[in-house]
Amino acid sequence: MARTVSxxxxxIERTYPAAPxxxxxxxxxxxxxxxxxxxxxxxxxxxxxxxxxxxGIERTVRRMGDGTPFPGAAxxxxxxxxxxxxxxxxxxxxxxxxxxxxxxASLATVELLAEGQGTKMVFTDQGAYFEGSDGVERREHxxxxxxxxxxxxxxx
Amino acid sequence: MRGNTxxxxxxxxxxxxxxxIDRIFHALGDPTRRAIVERLSERxxxxxxLALPLQMTLAAVVQHLEILERSGLVRTExxxxxxxxxxxxxGLSAAESWIRERRAMWERHFDxxxxxxxxxxxxxxx
Numbered sequence: 502m503a504r505t506v507s508x509x510x511x512x513i514e515r516t517y518p519a520a521p522x523x524x525x526x527x528x529x530x531x532x533x534x535x536x537x538x539x540x541x542x543x544x545x546x547x548x549x550x551x552x553x554x555x556x557g558i559e560r561t562v563r564r565m566g567d568g569t570p571f572p573g574a575a576x577x578x579x580x581x582x583x584x585x586x587x588x589x590x591x592x593x594x595x596x597x598x599x600x601x602x603x604x605x606a607s608l609a610t611v612e613l614l615a616e617g618q619g620t621k622m623v624f625t626d627q628g629a630y631f632e633g634s635d636g637v638e639r640r641e642h643x644x645x646x647x648x649x650x651x652x653x654x655x656x657x
Numbered sequence: 658m659r660g661n662t663x664x665x666x667x668x669x670x671x672x673x674x675x676x677x678i679d680r681i682f683h684a685l686g687d688p689t690r691r692a693i694v695e696r697l698s699e700r701x702x703x704x705x706x707l708a709l710p711l712q713m714t715l716a717a718v719v720q721h722l723e724i725l726e727r728s729g730l731v732r733t734e735x736x737x738x739x740x741x742x743x744x745x746x747x748g749l750s751a752a753e754s755w756i757r758e759r760r761a762m763w764e765r766h767f768d769x770x771x772x773x774x775x776x777x778x779x780x781x782x783x
Contacts, residue, residue, distance in 0.1 A: 537772070
């Protein structure tokens with residue numbers, strides 16, 4: 502089946518009452534990163550590994566819960582760090598996959614700008630999403646999953 | 658509070674979704690209609706193409722399609738003399754919704770980052 506791709510960029514700005522170094526540490530320290538990024542030790546996070554250096558890889562595996570379109574499926578986030586300027590900037594390329602289906606590949610830029618006592622953080626995400634506006638593959642996969650679980654439900 | 662607004666929005670969406678889900682379950686509670694959706698999820702088909710392996714009259718297929726259309730699962734469109742049927746994307750698959758979901762994911766992460774920073778701050782002062 503033909504694969505389509507669409508591109509999207511979004512920017513999130515946050516101001517935190519903390520110095521840029523502390524926010525940078527929340528990205529670079531694996532224990533801290535896990536707390537806010539990988540949902541602590543919650544049941545939905547299966548594993549989180551972080552090798553915070555240029556070329557290093559961060560991998561997060563979550564299990565989709567009941568009530569999601571894909572219960573039990575693995576949602577895998579893999580980042581490769583591209584540029585690290587301590588206290589100032591982090592650039593990483595990341596992919597999102599649902600089981601073996603790759604959903605997207607993005608370039609993310611975190612900029613930390615000291616502002617008075619706090620920090621303005623600018624997060625820019627430039628993504629390539631591997632389902633066009635038609636979304637045939639995802640839709641097909643989604644429907645198959647829904648229909649299969651419905652069949653099991655009805656057979657029980 | 659931001660969190661409360663978000664919950665209220667979620668409750669409304671959940672209620673709307675509930676009514677829609679009832680219609681979807683009714684529509685899918687029939688093996689013929691499930692077979693129709695399964696085949697359409699692979700590619701759009703005309704009504705007569707759909708009817709071919711089903712061993713039933715066109716009129717019966719059209720009745721099933723009407724129920725599927727009301728549930729929002731299937732969309733049909735008449736071009737000339739041919740009525741084409743396809744599964745409805747339900748907005749889920751639109752590129753915009755991917756980006757919206759992704760932004761929401763990062764917004765949630767950054768909410769938690771803010772909470773973590775606040776906890777650290779409290780811990781340091783203690």
